[in-house]
Amino acid sequence: MSEDMQALLARLMEAEALKQGVIDAALDAVITADRDCRVTGWNAAAERIFGHRRDEIMGKPIGDTIVPPHHRAGHEAGLARYHRTGCPHVLGQRLEMEAMRADGSLFPCELSIHEVKAAGKLFFTAWLRDLTPMHEAQAELARQRERLHQSEKMSALGSLLAGVAHELNNPLAVVVAQTTMLEAMATEPAVRERAQRIHAAAARCGRIVKTFLAMVRQQAPRRTAVEVNATLRGALELAGYGLKSAGIAVEQALDPLLGTIEADPDQLGQVAVNLVVNAQAALSDRPEPRILRIETWREANGIGFALEDNGPGVPDDLREKIFEPYVTTKPLGAGTGLGLAVCRNILGAHGGTIALEPGALGGARFVVRLPLGHAKPEDTQPGAAAPLEKHRVLVVDDEPEVGSALAELLGLHGIESELVNDIPAAMARLDAQRFDAVFCDLRMPGGGGGQLYRHATMAQPHLRGRFAFVTGDTVAGPSAIAALDPDRPPPILEKPFTPQDVAEVLQKVREDGA
Structure with missing residues (x-):
């Protein structure tokens, strides 16, 4: 072989090695095939x-190797x-198509054939890129976007509920x-009975408001011994008229040996x-x-109960989202989509779960599981709080009826109260008169209760520990109050x-003041 031929062969081998090195260094798969699509080149990627x-x-x-079976007929025809x-x-x-390992x-891939x-x-030379990482990143981005969206919705819900609660809790406090x-x-039994009924209804309204607020702020439930069977019977009794008028037959399969669990009775009832x-x-x-079936049972570490109906069930596209806020199967205007979100958050705070499971009646079957906890006897009703030493309390509230109602309740405990309706008047009274405690509304014009707290503890230092805030804003209120005196x-x-x-608050004021 002549020197020229040897030099040409060396250059060809060098070029081939360089080409193969470039192809092997590529991040994407580079595949070469003959006219019958049999592999002739296969790089490292x-x-x-x-x-x-x-x-x-x-x-x-x-x-037969990288084309998925369901695409092979199309590949051969093409x-x-x-x-x-x-x-x-x-x-x-x-x-963009599917390939097979x-x-x-x-897995998804992007393909270009030349x-x-x-x-x-x-x-034929094919450049193929594995799109799995990109699809996973897109899916994670979508999940994060959805979580952010849910967080924003819950934040908006919290703001809405805080405002509604503040407006409702003032008149409810008066009632x-x-x-x-x-x-x-x-003095008349009939009047006393009517007062008891009104009081019970207003107290229930207050508990419902607090339950919604608890969902937003994720507060710990107040635990006591609860009979789940009795709670479910109470719910049926409450909805009894609606169930009867709708022609719904209720079937109960309640375990008589179920016993009690540690839970918040109001929240579990909700x-x-x-x-x-x-x-x-x-x-x-x-x-x-129309059938509604309710059953309860014992489990190894807790109890379970289920409510099942023979209705239309939950559409497949909503089964994973049904517990999210604002998601509802009801017609527009017939529901808010908050009920199941409330249930999930309440049960989560109790260490329990709620799930949508297959049932035997053909409709929806919601299954709740709760741990037993350490059931405690219900707190006894406290009597009158130990009176403050000098019995003189300043009540500050820009809602005169709320302030008057609080002053009257303090009077039941032997407390003499003075009522003012704005911050400047309260500051003036603190500068002129010694008080043994202050009960002040948090949200008020003129700087609010926070401004008065700072003034009161400077003007009368003994009031630190004897200053109680009154508020219907139990979402942002507690953190704002805690920030005043960490x-x-x-x-x-x-x-x-x-x-x-x-x-209870009087007792705490007395203990803190001591």
């Missing part, structure tokens, strides 16, 4: 992506059409306090009522028979307040 070693796949048909007509359908285009798993002619022969006084002062009302709404337009947070009296609530 192709080995990594597909799991086939180069020496194992060389000469094998692409259709290749035959190209050989017959010479008209390319996919050559030179960037396509050596273990049979499928025709190459060399030495009178036809070859609860005045019915308490009427009940205590009434869960039961929500589930019963949801079932009633789902069955309202269904032909008879080392010694002032006690809080939540609206609407009962005599028991007032007694």
